[in-house]
Amino acid sequence: MSSSPHIGLVGTLGDYAPGTQYTETFPTMDDPDATNWPGCTFLTSEMPTSNQTVKYSFNTTSYYHFASAIEFVDDNESPLSNLKVSQWVYAFENNPCSVKAAFPDASDDETDRFYVKVRSPEDEGAGTITAAIGTDSPGTAYDDSATNLELTETATNSGVFLSESLILVSNEADDNFTNANIVADDTLGDRTHIVALGGTVTAAYQGNKVEAGVPVLGAVTVNIVILRDEVGGTPAVSTNFVEQKWALVSENYAQVGVDVIVAGISTEDPPDDERVDLSDGNVLVETNALSGILAAEAKGIIDAYGTAGTNVDIHVFYVNGIKRGDNDGIVGCAVADYYHRSSEDSYIYNIFLTDYDNPFMTGHELLHLLADEYHSARQENLLYETPSSTDSETATKRIDWIQSSKVMGNDHVKKD
Numbered sequence: 001m002s003s004s005p006h007i008g009l010v011g012t013l014g015d016y017a018p019g020t021q022y023t024e025t026f027p028t029m030d031d032p033d034a035t036n037w038p039g040c041t042f043l044t045s046e047m048p049t050s051n052q053t054v055k056y057s058f059n060t061t062s063y064y065h066f067a068s069a070i071e072f073v074d075d076n077e078s079p080l081s082n083l084k085v086s087q088w089v090y091a092f093e094n095n096p097c098s099v100k101a102a103f104p105d106a107s108d109d110e111t112d113r114f115y116v117k118v119r120s121p122e123d124e125g126a127g128t129i130t131a132a133i134g135t136d137s138p139g140t141a142y143d144d145s146a147t148n149l150e151l152t153e154t155a156t157n158s159g160v161f162l163s164e165s166l167i168l169v170s171n172e173a174d175d176n177f178t179n180a181n182i183v184a185d186d187t188l189g190d191r192t193h194i195v196a197l198g199g200t201v202t203a204a205y206q207g208n209k210v211e212a213g214v215p216v217l218g219a220v221t222v223n224i225v226i227l228r229d230e231v232g233g234t235p236a237v238s239t240n241f242v243e244q245k246w247a248l249v250s251e252n253y254a255q256v257g258v259d260v261i262v263a264g265i266s267t268e269d270p271p272d273d274e275r276v277d278l279s280d281g282n283v284l285v286e287t288n289a290l291s292g293i294l295a296a297e298a299k300g301i302i303d304a305y306g307t308a309g310t311n312v313d314i315h316v317f318y319v320n321g322i323k324r325g326d327n328d329g330i331v332g333c334a335v336a337d338y339y340h341r342s343s344e345d346s347y348i349y350n351i352f353l354t355d356y357d358n359p360f361m362t363g364h365e366l367l368h369l370l371a372d373e374y375h376s377a378r379q380e381n382l383l384y385e386t387p388s389s390t391d392s393e394t395a396t397k398r399i400d401w402i403q404s405s406k407v408m409g410n411d412h413v414k415k416d
């Protein structure tokens with residue numbers, strides 16, 4: 001935090017930690033009236049006029065009274081050095097799914113929201129000022145150019161200005177969301193700003209600027225294998241299909257600060273294993289549905305291309321179909337711990353997927369593994385039983401608090 005000269009001071013103040021006493025030489029002090037220094041307690045009885053040493057003390061409040069500053073703050077106006085993509089956890093009504101009318105302003109709506117706060121003595125009494133906010137993320141797809149925000153003076157002549165609450169989002173649909181409280185994307189006062197993990201958010205007002213990170217809190221690595229239907233045959237999906245789907249997974253998991261890393265995508269023939277026959281159009285994952293026992297054909301694939309015997313890593317197999325019991329219409333299957341019997345423990349943390357073209361299926365199956373839980377009844381949740389076919393603010397893409405703490409507690413999510 002740097003300060004700039006204001007009332008009474010000519011010259012530059014250093015960087016001061018609030019609540020500490022300092023001794024400093026000022027070149028000139030042109031306003032020796034302590035009443036113009038709200039909150040300051042001068043320890044000398046006489047005001048210096050030039051080149052003298054003065055001791056003074058101040059606390060956070062008084063410090064900011066004479067130093068222009070800009071910062072990101074939370075609901076309680078406590079400073080934030082890092083920001084996070086919002087989870088919209090309390091944003092929704094269900095049946096049917098809709099965003100609550102007051103979002104994001106109700107008291108419990110969105111605890112990931114933040115504000116831009118400016119202290120500018122020179123603007124005391126202005127009522128409003130205009131600052132700007134923008135984001136910069138790795139690559140270019142998730143950059144949000146600087147957008148103006150109107151900040152309102154918190155009390156008459158306070159010189160303290162606060163924005164409306166703001167939220168970070170990880171995808172275009174959320175960035176474009178509007179309601180009675182949120183204006184159109186990238187117009188004056190826009191409250192939703194797109195960013196990717198590892199990016200930064202910058203707010204600026206005149207000469208003051210503040211930057212906050214959007215940190216990676218954990219990382220999960222997946223290894224992807226696309227299987228052909230027979231030796232030299234047709235791959236279940238294209239590499240491009242896989243890349244598109246996993247880019248969306250990264251958007252989903254930015255909500256919880258988890259970087260989803262695709263270690264590699266390989267295309268393979270079916271393994272030379274009598275248990276495996278993909279020429280019949282599918283891989284059997286359970287001989288008896290709901291038995292919790294992984295079928296031999298699925299085990300054959302994991303044994304060949306996965307890491308059976310250990311579940312320290314995650315493999316994702318794209319196959320031409322999935323069959324559970326008599327049902328050959330399955331589009332995705334997570335070999336999750338909660339579902340499978342302990343006898344199957346050495347096969348968990350694998351996923352089978354098909355060419356089912358759905359934006360949320362991939363992240364859904366990964367969440368079965370990482371949160372280690374069954375479907376959510378919430379219609380906005382990434383684990384809702386029927387993943388949305390298109391993206392929108394009400395799509396099945398949210399990860400709730402309990403799921404996110406389970407994900408962060410999972411050994412497959414590396415924290416450093």
Ligand SMILES: [Zn+2]
Pocket residue numbers: 364365368375385
């Ligand atoms: Zn599911």
